Amino acid sequence: MVFDSYAFLAFFALVLPVFHLLRRWLRLQNAFLLAASCVFYGWWDWRFLFLMFGTAAVDYFAALGMERASTPARRKHLLLLSLASNLTVLFVFKYFDFFVASALAAGDRLGVTLNVPLLHVVLPVGISFYTFQSISYAVDVYRREFRAERDPIAYFTFVCCFPHLVAGPIQRPSHLLTQLKHSRVVTRAHVREAVWLLAWGFFLKECVADALAPFVALAFREGQTSGWWTILGTLAFTVQIYCDFNAYSIIARGAGRLLGLEFIWNFKQPYFSLSLQDFWRRWHISLSTWLRDYLYIALGGNRLGPKRTYVNLLMTMVLGGLWHGAAWNFVAWGVLHGGALAIERFAGERFRGRSRPALVGWATTMAIVFVSWWLFRCQSWAMMVDTFTSLRHLEWTTDHTRLLGAIVSASAPVVGVEVFQWRRGDLLAPLTLARPVYSGLVAVLLFGVYVMFKRFDYGFIYFQF
């Protein structure tokens, strides 16, 4: 099920009252949330519920075993079992065909005939999100940062809780599982926040991200020969991917608020970043902090000297790129971000004490992010070559004026709201507006959603990851 569907609206309208009717029975409420989450996920393909529950069950028992284990070696073995279970599933469903196809292609070039069959399996929706969430649980228990959860209902609800299940934010056990163990608290402020987030989230998805999607589809195609289409199409994609993913994250947060759960902010105005490091503190925060805590630091972080730090940054970002999808453009995306982060770090150390003008920092950061989104969106080698070589043809036509107008029109409300949030230093700043102004703003957002709802019907980009 997807948020921007009539099915979800009906589903949530049904789940919310029943969920709160069960307020006196916490375990029953969790069980109901778990059942609702199964319906939400199974709406796409119920068979993959077994896969999700299978890996989650391994983590559940492994964590209990780690807590009871008498020796560090046994704890480690149980952690490895948990990691192996999650990574095997991820590898088989997401990466096997990619690596085999790449090996076959390399073999062909070298004149070596390999005979390995491809699996051609369907990629389960949200697999990267829920496996990473499960891994964080197992590692936290192993590190003794979190106690193994004995209540299977609470644990499985943590893994499967529907608002964040298929596209995050990736929750940490210390944040969400703790909430699931206590009665839900909803305040007036939470309800107010939820109303704003749901209205703003649906507006971002229907009126901005999906409105730009047809232009992006035109720009990113094989045989595309206009340089300005490539440049403006990448700009449109820069706005589209942010609004698409941010929309999902804040709708999830809004829905969670009404259920008495708080999900973390996944985006904090990333396009206002003045450095790439700053960008990664603001973009897909649940993934960037996951990569930092479970990968970068595990690799040694910055504790092993400058050179190793640069290598760690690069490796972390390449794996972060591969997390998005099994394709070489995501690897290239990771190399660009990792390399640029390493250079930024080197420059920061080399020129310590010298400040960089904010505008230069912002422009440099955005230039790197912009190029990285071009890599990210190119779905084939041919598309990459065609769109790159199109840059030789930079004749401005009326189509480009139309496209620029569309980008400006679609982005204007986003820029307006984000500048306001930035100035107030508060992501919920619109809630501080005078009541009539706020009501008018939300009404316009709702009317925009009414006009644009399902008009183009592009799926959430991050569903494919």
Add this chain to the structure above:
Amino acid sequence: MDSSISSSSEPIRLRVLARELVREAWAPVAVAALLVAASTALFVHDRGEPAVTLDDHIVAAQRAHAREHRPADLVVVGDSSALMGVDPVLLGQRLNLRVESYALLAWAGPAAWGAVAAEAGAAGPPKVAVLGVNAAAVGLSDGRYHEKGTEHLIVEGTRDWPRFPWTAGRDRTYELVVDPLMRFPLPGSYGVAYGYPDVLRARLMENHGGLIDPNRLAAGPAAPVRAQPSPAFLGRLPRLWSRLEGLGVERVMVVSTPVPAARCDAQTEHELAGVRAAIAATARPGWVTALDLPVCRPDADFATATHLAAPGRAAFTVALAEALGGVGR
């Protein structure tokens, strides 16, 4: 603002949550509802031609084409399989005739097909008409023809378009506010192939009413096509015939547009032959002739299950030209 409606130890009551939701959302929802009501009231009587879907753009383009009143010796009418399946330029070259296609969409219906051709033919009446239909188009029910109200308006010859109360505000706001602001390209692969609606319109004009479906048929097994003409379809044909007769068309040739080989068997061929005979039987004897071209074509020739792709379209047009022979000269 932050006053708690639930103490930290006590879960929220449903009634309290409902009250708070209403309290927080009533004003914006009420204003949004007013905007919806106002836009509906404002636009429900607006009769401008819709420009929301690809179908809308195709109908609008073909009607604009008809209003150019181009002289023609042969016209193509029918559903979208004829629109995408017959190349009027190539057919004209092969037959050495002036050919225009006024084929529309299945749900516009035979009466509307005839009305558009009649409007186009005012300047130069064609001698021959080719009616191209596919199996799905001949089986439509009355409800499908009435669904958009397009048939009624085309047949009545008005340029006014119906607006349905439940979508008038939404669609017209989109057409008048959002679309001019954003200037959206066409959806999906049509966007990739044609870009913007005005380009599609220009291409259709250039190609004498023909269009190319830019999709590719996905490979895979499928059930064989079955064809049974519906009473709703057959009942509308006399209105097509009367329009064509009014134009002075001397002969009408009926052809079944091709079916992908994976969905085509002997019974498909047999049933489509029956459809052509049934169509011819609704006209005065001898005036309508069924053309028995091979129906099954390789899957690779197709853009969709009913539309030919560019190479298949060319091959089918050549076959059609050969079957038509010296007709119209």
